[in-house]
Amino acid sequence: MGYSMGLSYYGVKSCGGVMTGEKWESILDYHNRMRLLIAHGREKNHTGKLPAAQNMYELSWDCDLEKKAEEIAKDEDFDLESISPRVANIAHKAHCKEHEVEYHFFFRKLMERWRNEVREYGQTDPKNLYSDDSIEHWANMAYHKNTRIGCSYHRKGQAATFVCVYDKGPQWDEPIYEIGKKCKRNEDCTTYKDSKCDMLCVAPKQVMNFNKKYRNR
Numbered sequence: 001m002g003y004s005m006g007l008s009y010y011g012v013k014s015c016g017g018v019m020t021g022e023k024w025e026s027i028l029d030y031h032n033r034m035r036l037l038i039a040h041g042r043e044k045n046h047t048g049k050l051p052a053a054q055n056m057y058e059l060s061w062d063c064d065l066e067k068k069a070e071e072i073a074k075d076e077d078f079d080l081e082s083i084s085p086r087v088a089n090i091a092h093k094a095h096c097k098e099h100e101v102e103y104h105f106f107f108r109k110l111m112e113r114w115r116n117e118v119r120e121y122g123q124t125d126p127k128n129l130y131s132d133d134s135i136e137h138w139a140n141m142a143y144h145k146n147t148r149i150g151c152s153y154h155r156k157g158q159a160a161t162f163v164c165v166y167d168k169g170p171q172w173d174e175p176i177y178e179i180g181k182k183c184k185r186n187e188d189c190t191t192y193k194d195s196k197c198d199m200l201c202v203a204p205k206q207v208m209n210f211n212k213k214y215r216n217r
Helices: 021-040 061-072 103-121 133-144
Strands: 087-093 148-156 159-167 196-198 200-202
Touching: 021 103, 021 133, 021 148, 021 200, 061 087, 061 148, 061 159, 087 103, 087 133, 103 148, 103 159, 133 159, 148 196
Parallel strands: none
Antiparallel strands: 087 159, 148 159, 196 200
């Protein structure tokens, strides 16, 4: 059973691009499951477990970020600095047939590549600061102030590119997330005013990240 994301899904099936509801729901679920494991202190580090997190926020899908991800995937020379303060994770698969662009073979494997950076190289900074670019992709996935994500892909010949765009990314020497205990009450979620606690912290009006024209497609 997937991570409970009823509010964030808001009945949206498609943003009008190549991503079906099944694809993006699975990608979103993967991210939020990982963030929940971090919040609990159960996510693997290179040695042992990563410290537990407070103020770890749930991600919701954003159609504008999905559209941007598709633009980046199509353009090999895209200037990533132009999307700041948003950040992007990019992964390529050299040989990928059309029918192989599905969750377990394509999306999950590439997200695991990003996630495994911290397991391979380790986060050893005692204050959990972002100070090692070898864990950049994982840091973008885990950054606690993120509340929105949009991903897409593009096939060219036998190759495929997968991109996820996040609404924020950690700055150098900034904590990737706050070390502490996961939320139990709404009052524990303090990064954004009027946040709620529902396993993870939930930013207010997060459900409205979808433009009306995308609903119920």
